Amino acid sequence: MDEFFTIDEVAQMFKVTRTTVYEWMRSGELAYVQVGARRRVTRSAIDAFVKEGRPEETEEQPANKYSPTLIAA
Numbered sequence: 001m002d003e004f005f006t007i008d009e010v011a012q013m014f015k016v017t018r019t020t021v022y023e024w025m026r027s028g029e030l031a032y033v034q035v036g037a038r039r040r041v042t043r044s045a046i047d048a049f050v051k052e053g054r055p056e057e058t059e060e061q062p063a064n065k066y067s068p069t070l071i072a073a
Helices: 007-014 018-027 043-052
Strands: 033-035 038-042
Antiparallel strands (some): 033 038
């Protein structure tokens, strides 16, 4: 049987904020299960997330939507 982790536990594993974990879930990058009113992440979902990796950021792609973008005049 798979082990279940809370949002806080996943955030601690990856050294990110809870908001980042929720963004990964919302975007479909990190699978989760709904247990009543709570969300839980299984060990297999974490393993799949790590195996798939995240795309590397490029100069044309800012780190996030709030990063400044230079506009050539």
